[in-house]
Amino acid sequence: MSTEANDAVVARAQAWLREDPDEQTRAELQAILERNDLQALEDRFLAKLEFGTAGLRGVLGAGPNRMNRAVVLRTTAGLCKYLLAHSADAQTRGIVVGYDGRKMSREFAEDVASVCAGLGVRAHLFVGVAPTPLVAFAVTALGASAGVMVTASHNPPEYNGYKVYWENGAQIIPPHDIGIAAEIDAIGPLTTVARPILKEARAKGLVVDVAPEIEARYLDAVAALQRNPGVGRDLVIAYTPLHGVGYDRAKAALARFGFESVHVVEAQREPDGAFPTVNFPNPEEKGALDLVYALADRVSADLVLANDPDADRLAAAEKHNGAWRQLTGNEVGALFAHYLLVDASDTEPSKRSTLTAITTIVSSPLLGELCRSLGVRYDEVLTGFKWIANRALDLAASTGERFVFGYEEALGYTVGEVVRDKDGVGSAAVFAELTAFYRSKHKRSLFAQLDEVYRRTGVFVSGQHNVTIKGLEGASKIRAIMDGFRKEHPKVIGPLEVESVTDIQMGHKTLRDGTTVKLALPPSNVIAYALQGGSRVTLRPSGTEPKIKYYFDVREPVRDNEPVSAARERASAQLEALKAAFVALADAVAP
Numbered sequence: 001m002s003t004e005a006n007d008a009v010v011a012r013a014q015a016w017l018r019e020d021p022d023e024q025t026r027a028e029l030q031a032i033l034e035r036n037d038l039q040a041l042e043d044r045f046l047a048k049l050e051f052g053t054a055g056l057r058g059v060l061g062a063g064p065n066r067m068n069r070a071v072v073l074r075t076t077a078g079l080c081k082y083l084l085a086h087s088a089d090a091q092t093r094g095i096v097v098g099y100d101g102r103k104m105s106r107e108f109a110e111d112v113a114s115v116c117a118g119l120g121v122r123a124h125l126f127v128g129v130a131p132t133p134l135v136a137f138a139v140t141a142l143g144a145s146a147g148v149m150v151t152a153s154h155n156p157p158e159y160n161g162y163k164v165y166w167e168n169g170a171q172i173i174p175p176h177d178i179g180i181a182a183e184i185d186a187i188g189p190l191t192t193v194a195r196p197i198l199k200e201a202r203a204k205g206l207v208v209d210v211a212p213e214i215e216a217r218y219l220d221a222v223a224a225l226q227r228n229p230g231v232g233r234d235l236v237i238a239y240t241p242l243h244g245v246g247y248d249r250a251k252a253a254l255a256r257f258g259f260e261s262v263h264v265v266e267a268q269r270e271p272d273g274a275f276p277t278v279n280f281p282n283p284e285e286k287g288a289l290d291l292v293y294a295l296a297d298r299v300s301a302d303l304v305l306a307n308d309p310d311a312d313r314l315a316a317a318e319k320h321n322g323a324w325r326q327l328t329g330n331e332v333g334a335l336f337a338h339y340l341l342v343d344a345s346d347t348e349p350s351k352r353s354t355l356t357a358i359t360t361i362v363s364s365p366l367l368g369e370l371c372r373s374l375g376v377r378y379d380e381v382l383t384g385f386k387w388i389a390n391r392a393l394d395l396a397a398s399t400g401e402r403f404v405f406g407y408e409e410a411l412g413y414t415v416g417e418v419v420r421d422k423d424g425v426g427s428a429a430v431f432a433e434l435t436a437f438y439r440s441k442h443k444r445s446l447f448a449q450l451d452e453v454y455r456r457t458g459v460f461v462s463g464q465h466n467v468t469i470k471g472l473e474g475a476s477k478i479r480a481i482m483d484g485f486r487k488e489h490p491k492v493i494g495p496l497e498v499e500s501v502t503d504i505q506m507g508h509k510t511l512r513d514g515t516t517v518k519l520a521l522p523p524s525n526v527i528a529y530a531l532q533g534g535s536r537v538t539l540r541p542s543g544t545e546p547k548i549k550y551y552f553d554v555r556e557p558v559r560d561n562e563p564v565s566a567a568r569e570r571a572s573a574q575l576e577a578l579k580a581a582f583v584a585l586a587d588a589v590a591p
Helices: 003-019 023-034 038-045 069-086 105-118 132-141 176-185 198-203 212-223 247-256 290-299 329-343 349-354 366-374 385-399 424-441 446-457 471-487 564-589
Strands: 056-059 095-099 123-125 146-150 159-166 207-209 237-240 262-264 303-307 314-320 323-326 355-360 377-381 402-408 412-415 459-468 496-503 508-511 516-518 527-531 536-541 547-556
Touching: 003 023, 003 038, 023 038, 069 095, 069 105, 069 146, 069 159, 069 176, 095 105, 095 132, 105 123, 105 146, 105 159, 105 198, 105 207, 132 146, 132 159, 132 212, 132 424, 159 176, 198 207, 212 247, 212 424, 237 247, 237 290, 247 262, 247 424, 262 290, 290 303, 290 323, 303 424, 314 424, 314 446, 329 355, 329 366, 329 402, 329 412, 329 424, 329 446, 329 459, 349 355, 355 366, 355 385, 366 377, 366 446, 377 385, 385 402, 385 412, 412 424, 424 446, 446 459, 446 564, 459 564, 471 527, 471 536, 471 547, 471 564, 536 564, 547 564
Parallel strands: 095 123, 095 146, 123 207, 237 262, 237 303, 355 377, 355 402
Antiparallel strands: 056 159, 146 159, 303 314, 314 323, 402 412, 459 547, 496 508, 496 527, 508 516, 527 536, 536 547
16 A cells, blocks of 8 residues: 555544544554554455444454444444434334343443434343344334344354344345445544433433343243144253353243253353354354253253354254254254144145245245145245345235245244244244154154155255355455356256256346246345256355355155155265366356
8 A cells, every 4th residue: 555545544543543432442453553553454444344234243343344332333323313214203112222142242232222312212222131033023022113133143252243123023124224324324423423321311211121021922922833732842952052142031932832851051051252162153063063962962862952142043953873963954944844834734725825935045945845835825035034024024914925934044944923033042942842743743853754845845955165265356256256157157057957047136037948037036146047857056145255155956856665865865966966067167267
């Protein structure tokens, strides 16, 4: 950088330092300035965390490209100003504010409440840490105009985030994200943002505690999701919240379902933002469930359940061939769908067309195959649970269809209409029930029940291949890969012919004969190739990381009188061949 550019970034940092309300980040930034670390300054001040449909998420630290109190204060002021202009009675209805056990979560939540109060907007503040699904539930339960959950979900310990819900209890989607971002950008110096101390705001009724009744109502609503009360309640469960906030509520939800033999990993029971026993607090990561597997062996558990740190995701595992095996998100989704739509459905087969199940464009096509065979309404939406929840609400309003189940392959599930977001707590209770049902009524393990589902739909196996390319050069290469495929789509991938190309960015699906079909999905940089036999390849750049993701789905029919394992072996071999063929194509396209 030039001397002028260096001086400019130093000036920005000094201006930030003068108004930063946090002693820790001020000290961090002062040290960077004193050692004249221009690279660190550029990283913090030449970019900023962009507010979008996922709110904010980033590494803790000083500067606009980090999560810190100054960013939270400015974001909240923008959010409140947008609500005052676009949400009826926003001041009195207020904003629900919750937080998890991560570093700075409580401080950020209190800053949110303070800024709300300064603008005359009531803040419904949770008294202690809370799971994300409970905060989402509280938005509609309290009739609030919006909600804020301070969490970085399953990201590493150095992260935190800021998730926003609209008055419908679902995460924001356009145009609200764009409007809120514009209001945030319009906020001036932090000295213009009023921040009364919480004691004064409470005295004026501008900050109120979320009553325990809200949690009781949530647990009652979860309990009402039971389909087979009493069946197999001797199930032994080993559980971990992975140092997150899920334990108390998950245990209570399981108890409402009648499951009393629930054993927790004591070393991971309490919220701890340092996550001392795991390298990465994501139940999908290798080694994250080691302690709960050890516990499961000690107590002879039938089922392992785990939540991520804010308890919106659910992982499940069962012993298979003598060892604990975690089910994939797609496998759990298949079991949920079959249980809720077939084995435990409260709807007559002739009326299944009034039901809806929804998943995302990168989740397994199995749900669609199952729904079509049953006559259930099926829909696919963009990646992210916000799209599932908002689509379910739209369909209910326009057609009266009842939303039964939604899921995404990254361990996110919700059952019914209790929570309009991922719900790892309610899902844990329902999944325990379905496990008990199949073991008790049909003498089947979860993996045996999966085989029954596959006999109906064919075997579906899925996989991913991610390519990380950091820096500005990486972003350019990722764009070039997407542009290269758009310039010339393949006619075959490996041994499979391409039957259609769906380009969500361009807004259309193109069939093999050249016919185009307009898409209803919002624009997104995603391309999907539908292949003969029901297989599929999807590619998209990550929205939060410097990587491009390739998703592979293979369908293999189960032949008459053959074991499902034979079809699974064929499908797995096809999956590996498909991966290799497509990655070779992508490497040839890459500059």
